[in-house]
Amino acid sequence: MTTDPRAASARPLPGRRAHLPALDGLRGAAVIGVLLFHTGRLDGGFLGVDLFFVLSGYLITGLLLREAAATGRVDLPAFWGRRLRRLLPALALMLACVTLAVRAVGPPGLVRSTLADGPWVQANLANWHLLASSAGYWDRFGADRVFGHLWSIAVEEQFYLLWPLLVALVALAVGRGNGRGDAAGVPVAALAACLGAASVLAMALLADPADPTRAYTGTDTRAFSLLLGALAAAPPVRDRLARLVERNPRAAAAATAASAAAIAALWLLADGSDSFWLYRGGLLAHALACALLIGLLAHAPGGPMSRALACAPLRWTGGISYSLYLWHWPVIVLLSPEATGLSGWWWTAAVCAVSVALAALSTRLVEDPVRYRARWARGRGGAVAVAAVTVALAALWIAVPAPEPPAVDITALD
Amino acid sequence: MNTTLANTALRALTAAVPVLLLTAACAGAPAGSADPAGPAAPEPTAAGPSGVLFAGDSIAVGQSLPLAAALAQTPVDFHSIASEGGGNVVGPFSEENWKTLPGEIAEAAPDVVVYQITTYDWGTREEQEEGYRRLLDTVADAGADLVVVTAPPIRPDDFYAPHMEDLERAPLAAREAVREAGGRTAPVLDASAVWGGEYTREREGTADRSPDGIHTCPQGAARFTRWLLDELAVLYPGFTPPEPESWAGGDWAADEHFAAC
Numbered sequence: 001m002t003t004d005p006r007a008a009s010a011r012p013l014p015g016r017r018a019h020l021p022a023l024d025g026l027r028g029a030a031v032i033g034v035l036l037f038h039t040g041r042l043d044g045g046f047l048g049v050d051l052f053f054v055l056s057g058y059l060i061t062g063l064l065l066r067e068a069a070a071t072g073r074v075d076l077p078a079f080w081g082r083r084l085r086r087l088l089p090a091l092a093l094m095l096a097c098v099t100l101a102v103r104a105v106g107p108p109g110l111v112r113s114t115l116a117d118g119p120w121v122q123a124n125l126a127n128w129h130l131l132a133s134s135a136g137y138w139d140r141f142g143a144d145r146v147f148g149h150l151w152s153i154a155v156e157e158q159f160y161l162l163w164p165l166l167v168a169l170v171a172l173a174v175g176r177g178n179g180r181g182d183a184a185g186v187p188v189a190a191l192a193a194c195l196g197a198a199s200v201l202a203m204a205l206l207a208d209p210a211d212p213t214r215a216y217t218g219t220d221t222r223a224f225s226l227l228l229g230a231l232a233a234a235p236p237v238r239d240r241l242a243r244l245v246e247r248n249p250r251a252a253a254a255a256t257a258a259s260a261a262a263i264a265a266l267w268l269l270a271d272g273s274d275s276f277w278l279y280r281g282g283l284l285a286h287a288l289a290c291a292l293l294i295g296l297l298a299h300a301p302g303g304p305m306s307r308a309l310a311c312a313p314l315r316w317t318g319g320i321s322y323s324l325y326l327w328h329w330p331v332i333v334l335l336s337p338e339a340t341g342l343s344g345w346w347w348t349a350a351v352c353a354v355s356v357a358l359a360a361l362s363t364r365l366v367e368d369p370v371r372y373r374a375r376w377a378r379g380r381g382g383a384v385a386v387a388a389v390t391v392a393l394a395a396l397w398i399a400v401p402a403p404e405p406p407a408v409d410i411t412a413l414d
Numbered sequence: 415m416n417t418t419l420a421n422t423a424l425r426a427l428t429a430a431v432p433v434l435l436l437t438a439a440c441a442g443a444p445a446g447s448a449d450p451a452g453p454a455a456p457e458p459t460a461a462g463p464s465g466v467l468f469a470g471d472s473i474a475v476g477q478s479l480p481l482a483a484a485l486a487q488t489p490v491d492f493h494s495i496a497s498e499g500g501g502n503v504v505g506p507f508s509e510e511n512w513k514t515l516p517g518e519i520a521e522a523a524p525d526v527v528v529y530q531i532t533t534y535d536w537g538t539r540e541e542q543e544e545g546y547r548r549l550l551d552t553v554a555d556a557g558a559d560l561v562v563v564t565a566p567p568i569r570p571d572d573f574y575a576p577h578m579e580d581l582e583r584a585p586l587a588a589r590e591a592v593r594e595a596g597g598r599t600a601p602v603l604d605a606s607a608v609w610g611g612e613y614t615r616e617r618e619g620t621a622d623r624s625p626d627g628i629h630t631c632p633q634g635a636a637r638f639t640r641w642l643l644d645e646l647a648v649l650y651p652g653f654t655p656p657e658p659e660s661w662a663g664g665d666w667a668a669d670e671h672f673a674a675c
Contacts (some may be wrong), residue, residue: 081461094480108673109670109675111671112668112670112673113670113673133670134472137472137499138574141628141674142626142674196439208504208510209501210507211499402668405632406632406667406672407632407667408633408636408663409620410662412618413637413640413662
């Protein structure tokens with residue numbers, strides 16, 4: 001769910017930019033919004049996922065363009081290797097632990113849906129699988145799925161697969177043309193704008209007032225958020241924002257405050273993800289505000305908004321945001337009010353505390369070691385590790401026995 | 415898990431490719447009827463149907479699973495266009511359904527279309543009658559018979575509570591639409607023979623309906639299947655229902671639609 005330039009590589013990336021603590025804080029705010037939404041405390045908190053999308057588009061595109069500018073090309077295997085090291089370990093850990101926990105204590109229906117969803121999560125196609133299963137419809141009847149939230153991870157993974165490929169092709173084409181890798185910025189911006197516009201159009205066409213799930217979870221319909229982030233990172237936009245901050249700091253501060261206020265207002269006004277105005281410009285407006293905010297924060301690290309977002313609690317939460325996103329929903333499903341006997345804020349506090357504890361453990365014991373310290377996770381060793389994890393998870397889906405289906409009493413059919 | 419995945423893949427496949435049905439064996443269609451519940455019903459016909467299309471909402475989606483398993487034991491080609499959160503011919507967003515329904519029926523080219531009244535068939539009596547008349551005309555234009563089946567009684571939640579009057583009236587509106595159709599054949603089968611007059615979670619110690627108050631469990635879906643196939647055998651004496659032993663114990667009961675059971 002999150003991207004972090006610090007974790008990008010074992011070796012320094014060409015042209016690496018300074019780390020931005022405010023963006024860590026923004027990730028923290030995003031995951032807190034999602035937690036509050038899923039615990040029924042903030043009806044607009046689901047927009048935190050959209051904020052994650054924009055952040056990811058911004059950070060990933062920034063990395064790709066800096067590499068292209070420095071070397072004239074994008075090393076795709078290295079990029080995908082970094083993504084795998086960043087995302088797979090915590091995901092695999094959560095998938096295995098939750099599957100075993102559900103098999104041990106979950107009702108038969110939840111075991112079945114978990115075993116059915118797991119392979120699709122592993123294949124990074126969970127959003128399409130959930131759509132094919134009409135999971136959004138069955139949510140209304142309390143048919144929670146422990147991996148139901150991973151649709152957004154799938155959207156990001158699909159973006160990480162395709163977008164770098166396009167940027168690499170652009171860099172290759174431009175580099176061949178004039179020998180300047182940094183010239184990729186303008187065509188990449190144009191590409192992001194065109195694809196983003198197509199994505200907005202897809203949302204408009206596919207949003208069904210009866211059930212907007214298709215528009216909400218489709219990669220095509222949500223890509224504009226990632227692409228707006230990409231656009232904000234592309235030189236034509238990035239440089240304009242930098243000039244605004246440099247030459248007119250008051251106007252930049254006002255724009256920063258206005259975009260933050262717009263985001264906050266949308267979070268407070270939105271009444272769940274089924275509100276149809278979201279699909280008639282609401283999500284687009286939110287993503288635009290996020291892209292503007294991120295773009296401005298990146299050039300004003302000392303500004304008041306940056307300082308506020310860089311406060312320690314938000315940054316710490318941002319640091320565990322990926323694992324927290326992974327773990328919080330299974331915790332909410334398994335430790336439901338019915339299962340725990342808790343209700344109200346006591347229940348909210350309990351599931352948040354358990355989720356944060358699990359996320360912190362996952363981050364410190366699995367995510368960070370693999371990202372920063374595990375030499376074996378790079379190069380050929382990394383490829384072997386990915387293959388081993390893939391096989392182990394596949395074995396898990398096969399080995400964990402599904403519960404017997406409800407028996408039909410043939411003698412009682414008349 | 416493999417079964418569930420296969421079912422998912424199968425559902426995706428069936429949604430993505432054109433449906434191939436057998437040629438209509440009873441061209442000319444049954445001309446008359448013996449209707450258990452409606453005023454205008456087809457005469458029993460010697461020929462059995464070669465193709466049955468099942469339509470309805472999410473309840474029907476679950477019922478379509480044992481129906482498919484049962485009819486797979488016969489020469490009848492079965493296809494379901496039942497839809498979660500929709501499938502209605504009157505009521506909210508039904509106009510969206512009407513954009514695709516005629517094409518789906520024409521494409522399937524069935525002999526019989528079974529429409530289970532949905533939990534979204536909301537509206538005034540006039541609106542409901544208009545919806546069912548439109549369905550009658552559409553099915554007739556496709557050269558098929560329409561069989562309307564009443565919906566299982568539900569335990570309404572806040573979503574359904576304001577519309578219960580409409581839902582209770584829907585079978586009457588369907589019968590009126592059939593009566594006004596004047597000679598067109600369309601029985602309206604009363605499924606209370608299966609479900610009784612109100613939602614019942616268990617029957618004879620077995621979960622029959624989902625605890626959500628709306629959907630069915632495998633047992634209920636299997637009982638419905640047995641009943642509907644027997645009703646079709648009355649309407650089409652050339653059709654012989656398969657023995658329940660041949661289909662009731664299949665993998666269909668493990669489908670995710672019955673997860674809450």
